[in-house]
Amino acid sequence: MELTGAEIVVRCLAEEGVDFVFGYPGGAVLNIYDEIFKQNKFKHVLVRHEQAAVHAADAFSRASGKTGVALVTSGPGVTNAVTGIATAYMDSIPVVIISGQVPTPAIGLDAFQEVDAVGVTRPCVKHNFLVKDVRDLAVTIKKAFHIAASGRPGPVLVDIPKDVTAHKTEFAYPDTVTMRSYNPVLKGHAGQVKKAAQMLLDAKRPMIYTGGGVVLGNASDQVVDLAKLLHYPVTNTLMGLGGYPATDRQFLGMLGMHGTYEANMAMQHCDVLLAVGARFDDRVIGNPAHFAREQRRIIHIDVDPSSISKRVKVDVPIVGDVRQVLDELLKLLKASKEKPDESALNTWWTQIELWRSRNCLKYNRESEIIKPQFVVEKLWEVTKGNAFVTSDVGQHQMWAAQFYKFDKPRRWINSGGLGTMGVGLPYAMGVQLAHPDAQVACVTGESSIQMCIQELSTCKQYRLPVKIVNLNNRYMGMVRQ
Known part of the structure; x- marks a missing residue:
């Protein structure tokens, strides 16, 4: 059966058991969006910025153990996503990013919204692909998911020119892929x-x-x-x-x-x-x-x-x-x-x-002003230690790490390697979608929360009951410290 490249992308995502695609539309990916609209195998989450799309896909993966998926357009769509990609790369999180690209004949001609996505993302992905032939599309997406989740996990980008999404070919999705140059060792000596x-x-x-x-x-x-x-x-x-x-x-x-x-x-x-x-x-x-x-x-x-x-x-x-x-x-x-x-x-x-016995984490509990450590301790008590906690980056992140006693894996979601301010709210979105009935709390500060604060609109649209704990000390606390 012949399918267009856009149809193949959607079918491949369905074959991989994808639950959510976090994305933002643009001209280069409109064919893919048309096909997403026609199917009911997975849901699309419309974020308000491409950086948040990758952050949310990243957090969905951290909380669920599945590979996250983000969809962005060419040019600024890709460049906006780079911070999210680098964040996932530094923390070894499996995310597949599908990006649109200008039509194949226009590549290298400074076309409208053209960016060398493969070149721009090369330092911050586990691997990336530019698909120039629709016949290579299905196997490339299969490779992307395999590479992202195996060995040391990491983000993989698949860049697809707009004309490739319109071309047709016979569709066959492979069960497995083998790559001569990629064979991670799993069994210890x-x-x-x-x-x-x-x-x-x-x-x-x-x-x-x-x-x-x-x-x-x-x-x-x-x-x-x-x-x-x-x-x-x-x-x-x-x-x-x-x-x-x-x-x-x-x-x-x-x-x-x-x-x-x-x-x-x-x-x-x-x-x-x-x-x-x-x-x-x-x-x-x-x-x-x-x-x-x-x-x-x-x-x-x-x-x-x-x-x-x-x-x-x-x-x-x-x-x-x-x-x-x-x-x-x-x-x-x-x-x-x-x-x-x-x-x-x-x-x-x-x-x-x-x-x-030195009790190095002690703090003044007699102060009339509420201490941030006390807030996190109370959060742990109120949630009985069962919440999923996301954080932004700063002093609040360290207080959350020190004073919320995490007894289970995948409950603590933060940016450790890159230290990306602004991740907390989109992280909370991804976690809440992965665990819709769970308590999800975003511990943040007044500087970090503003960096992706537009995603409050996404939370409202999808009725995501995330809780935001804003420790406002009127400073960029860690920078000042």
């Missing part, structure tokens, strides 16, 4: 996993350090099982919050420059560090030359080989899907007759409790 197991059993001052890869890799249960089996302390990065229950006593709090004293001290003084789905970011370790200078050994599990030994040299690198690797590691530890040194572990926990 058995010998390295065995080394890691022995190193963990030999540890005197162990530490488990988890990042966003644990949440995105759906490996939270495995981290909990590992920590409980060995009774080792756990810390999360900003992106990893919820990967281990924050109310559990073995959790030392968030790590890094905005983290707890006990988490940072334990990281600096441990003798064996297990890093899972984390990338040793500069906000976590500071100067690599000064990080954990005591004699220590590091095990690093990550699906992206380029993240291992990138900033800190590790002793046991394990490339693979974190969930699969942790399953193998747990099997070995459970089968082993050796157990951790209980005496050394008790001494280590005694030291950790001394660090914890």
Whole structure:
């Protein structure tokens, strides 16, 4: 059966099980919009700015575990979307962005609303495509979804000239795609996993350090099982919050420059560090030359080989899907007759409790002025810890991370890598659509909220009951700090 390129795009999205497409129309994508109007397989969400379209698709993915989809027109539609694309790229979020392009014969001629979308987005996508032949369209979209969600996830852009959306070809959507140049490793090396197991059993001052890869890799249960089996302390990065229950006593709090004293001290003084789905970011370790200078050994599990030994040299690198690797590691530890040194572990926990006793997050509770920390604590109490919390970027983001106790993964949605102000409200939209019956709260500040405040109109149009907690301190607080 012959279909137009626009019909093929819509059919491909339906085949992928897409629930929502977040977009904004324009001349180069009108053919696609005409076909969207005719179908009922997925819903289109009309945002008020292309940046918000990608942010909302990004948050939908974070909250649901599915690949988000955004649709933008050529030229300014693409350039408006770049901040959203870069935000998803820095946090490894699977989003497929479909962009319109000027007709194929006009490419390179400075046509109206022409931008080199592939060139502009190359630094901030996992991959991108320019489709010049309608016969390549279906397989290209299949590749885009495969690349976005496999290995280390990330955004993929498919740029489609307007004439390609009008041309016709036979439609056939492949079940799978194979790419000779792209074959991510998912199973960890058995010998390295065995080394890691022995190193963990030999540890005197162990530490488990988890990042966003644990949440995105759906490996939270495995981290909990590992920590409980060995009774080792756990810390999360900003992106990893919820990967281990924050109310559990073995959790030392968030790590890094905005983290707890006990988490940072334990990281600096441990003798064996297990890093899972984390990338040793500069906000976590500071100067690599000064990080954990005591004699220590590091095990690093990550699906992206380029993240291992990138900033800190590790002793046991394990490339693979974190969930699969942790399953193998747990099997070995459970089968082993050796157990951790209980005496050394008790001494280590005694030291950790001394660090914890400093109560580094205490604040003045007697003040007549409501403290932002108190607001976040009350939000946690009122929602009983069950809300999905999005945040913008700034002091309010760190207070939300520190004082809302996230016990479940995919409940904390924020921009960790790029630090994009303005994400909070469109994030809340995406999360609310992913979980229509859930409580969704956007913790923001008076500077950040204004950057995408036009999306209040989108919330009203689609009756999205998101709650906005605006911590107005009349400053760009983190910049001032």
